[in-house]
Amino acid sequence: MKTVIKNGHVIDPSQELDGRFDVIVEDGKIVEVGENLATNGADEVIDADGLVVTPGLIDIYVHLRDPGFEYKEDIVSGTRSAAAGGFTSLACMPNTKPVNDNKATTLYMIHKANQEGYANVFPICTITKGQKGTSLVEMGDLKLAGCVGFSDDGLNVESGDVLRRSMEYASGFDMPIIAHAEDDAIKCGGVMNEGRVATELGLAGNPWVAEAATVARDLMLAELTGARLHVCHISTRRTVELIREAKARGVKVTCEVTPHHFTLTEEAVRGYDVNAKMAMKEGLADGTIDAIATDHAPHHIDDKNVEFNVAANGLVGLETALPLSLNLVKEGVLTLSQAISCLTDRPAKALRIPRGTLAKGAIADIALIDPEYQWTLDATQMKTKARNTPFDGWNLTGAAMLTMREGKITFQREK
Amino acid sequence: MAFSHKHIIGTQQLSREDIELILETAESFKEINQRDIKKVPTLRGKTIINLFYENSTRTRTSFELAGKRMSADTINISASGSSVTKGETLEDTAKNIEAMNADVIVMRHSCSGAPDYLAKRLTKSSVINAGDGAHEHPSQALLDLLTIKEHKGRIEGLTVAIIGDIARSRVARSDLYALKTMGATVRLAGPATMLPPGLEEMGAEVYTDINEAIKDADVVIMLRIQLEREGGNTLVPTLREYAQFFALNTENLKLAKPDAIVMHPGPLNRGVEISSYVADGSQNVILEQVENGVAVRMALLYLLAGGSDEE
Numbered sequence: 147m148k149t150v151i152k153n154g155h156v157i158d159p160s161q162e163l164d165g166r167f168d169v170i171v172e173d174g175k176i177v178e179v180g181e182n183l184a185t186n187g188a189d190e191v192i193d194a195d196g197l198v199v200t201p202g203l204i205d206i207y208v209h210l211r212d213p214g215f216e217y218k219e220d221i222v223s224g225t226r227s228a229a230a231g232g233f234t235s236l237a238c239m240p241n242t243k244p245v246n247d248n249k250a251t252t253l254y255m256i257h258k259a260n261q262e263g264y265a266n267v268f269p270i271c272t273i274t275k276g277q278k279g280t281s282l283v284e285m286g287d288l289k290l291a292g293c294v295g296f297s298d299d300g301l302n303v304e305s306g307d308v309l310r311r312s313m314e315y316a317s318g319f320d321m322p323i324i325a326h327a328e329d330d331a332i333k334c335g336g337v338m339n340e341g342r343v344a345t346e347l348g349l350a351g352n353p354w355v356a357e358a359a360t361v362a363r364d365l366m367l368a369e370l371t372g373a374r375l376h377v378c379h380i381s382t383r384r385t386v387e388l389i390r391e392a393k394a395r396g397v398k399v400t401c402e403v404t405p406h407h408f409t410l411t412e413e414a415v416r417g418y419d420v421n422a423k424m425a426m427k428e429g430l431a432d433g434t435i436d437a438i439a440t441d442h443a444p445h446h447i448d449d450k451n452v453e454f455n456v457a458a459n460g461l462v463g464l465e466t467a468l469p470l471s472l473n474l475v476k477e478g479v480l481t482l483s484q485a486i487s488c489l490t491d492r493p494a495k496a497l498r499i500p501r502g503t504l505a506k507g508a509i510a511d512i513a514l515i516d517p518e519y520q521w522t523l524d525a526t527q528m529k530t531k532a533r534n535t536p537f538d539g540w541n542l543t544g545a546a547m548l549t550m551r552e553g554k555i556t557f558q559r560e561k
Numbered sequence: 562m563a564f565s566h567k568h569i570i571g572t573q574q575l576s577r578e579d580i581e582l583i584l585e586t587a588e589s590f591k592e593i594n595q596r597d598i599k600k601v602p603t604l605r606g607k608t609i610i611n612l613f614y615e616n617s618t619r620t621r622t623s624f625e626l627a628g629k630r631m632s633a634d635t636i637n638i639s640a641s642g643s644s645v646t647k648g649e650t651l652e653d654t655a656k657n658i659e660a661m662n663a664d665v666i667v668m669r670h671s672c673s674g675a676p677d678y679l680a681k682r683l684t685k686s687s688v689i690n691a692g693d694g695a696h697e698h699p700s701q702a703l704l705d706l707l708t709i710k711e712h713k714g715r716i717e718g719l720t721v722a723i724i725g726d727i728a729r730s731r732v733a734r735s736d737l738y739a740l741k742t743m744g745a746t747v748r749l750a751g752p753a754t755m756l757p758p759g760l761e762e763m764g765a766e767v768y769t770d771i772n773e774a775i776k777d778a779d780v781v782i783m784l785r786i787q788l789e790r791e792g793g794n795t796l797v798p799t800l801r802e803y804a805q806f807f808a809l810n811t812e813n814l815k816l817a818k819p820d821a822i823v824m825h826p827g828p829l830n831r832g833v834e835i836s837s838y839v840a841d842g843s844q845n846v847i848l849e850q851v852e853n854g855v856a857v858r859m860a861l862l863y864l865l866a867g868g869s870d871e872e
Contacts, residue, residue, distance in 0.1 A: 455672050
């Protein structure tokens, strides 16, 4: 099977490619990227005129809810949602049921994605058994099974000793520790950013220190142990500053931001402040922030349609991440190539995911993007099972028009 | 002037005209409560449900009497817990009540925002917030304003000190919005642990020394300290120390204007946030607040459920 993608604007930050090229895909691999390539012998020729051709997008922070919470999402619906957003690879969180602290669950996820899914799934396993914060998982064996990093997702590892030992042990296998940085004692039941809006609404506030203080500890432990640390969904100005400074000192740290953290403020989702939103953009612009990741968190309407303080946290993001990221290009925060980089090679590097490039011989995961495509999000038409998005009804610009995984089309937008 | 609101969620949404109309209406109803036969037919045939997810004696009784004195059928439902613990969702419970054609649902809930959540989902019934978490308690603020107005003849230009656990007080928030709307100066005071960020932006003056807040005030409102919370948190070391620094007593009350009035939403913790000498002293108007509460709630029920086409 040979496919030629003609006349596209190829942007592949992994090779610093940015120009009008053709791409030849054969048997699921990239054979050549070049100018005016011949189409003879091709089974299919895709005209990409007016489209941007990039490596398939990579989201290193998603919840697929499978196994255990399939009423919210499963690997098939979640990866279908990913494909519709231009994504071909996902790193999925271990807060499933059972918790993914074991080889069997890891293999199940990878296998199901390969058999029935629309994107590659790279599991993130817990740091500690049962997410209990006390004893380490079998990190070496899990790496062999296909795990790409460790996170006690949703829970901070409270014990500094356990975190230190996990970093030391993981570094021996060249595996990253992914920090969910939030000091529960400082957070003290807070349900939104502490400040005027929380005070007005009478909701318990969560001060910025709960995140930043934990990030400070984690960065120092990474410095001490030499481990790779990835800080997920950062949301405070101080966090960006701490990571910027640590990177300058040579600490092996990467981090990510979610589209909702650089798009919305607490006035809209009651969670994040305007100052933080500016800091996120500054961190993206100067490269401190490596990746844009969605924290795609599907929830059933029954988990959301309750009183605010008991409602499930989070929102779905796979189908809106690309247009929201492209807004950063319009605002002049990032160049188009930098934005694509935050969604392809840089997240791939953070977790050593062997994707995110159109280099010769690479697996042909490709996205064809129309950066000017105008559309309105209708939550009921999303591919995810969930409907929890704050962007319902928003007019968005930019979308994946075609998504390809290992040379096979996983999504094609109806014009 | 017509009343434009379908629900009463908070004083934050009420304009000066709204508040004036409510207070005038309440003043006209006060006389009914002093009659020998305390009943008028104004809301005959109307159904009012008191849906209380949190314990209350004063507020629930006050709303119940307000409805009954206007001849409405008033039913009390004591529910417990949130959707999560209870099994049935808040929305389902409320929709069942609405399906029985309740005209007004008076609701108290421990979760901030619950009445607003409900108001957005009901199509027929009006919702009155009788206190939600640390968010708002509008009928309490309105009865406070009525009491202040009766004593001072005005609200504009007055200085009102509100002292206590501001962070977790829905009364403080509702009082702040209503008093600011009516042109008063509002001072909020208490230990720094009980003063959340953003209060200045919301229009208040903030003090950690209650003497400064009391100085030259026209009105001093003391808030209840929740005794049951003392041991389980780090907000105040002991009630003994709280009483030493943050209680209103005959000494610090002298800092206020000589004709200042003392208010408290109740129930009182005598000897904690207020000394008995002050609570029972000549400047206290605490029971007048309670009396005005019935009139204000009659006014709210009338403005939401009354004046319909049958009359």
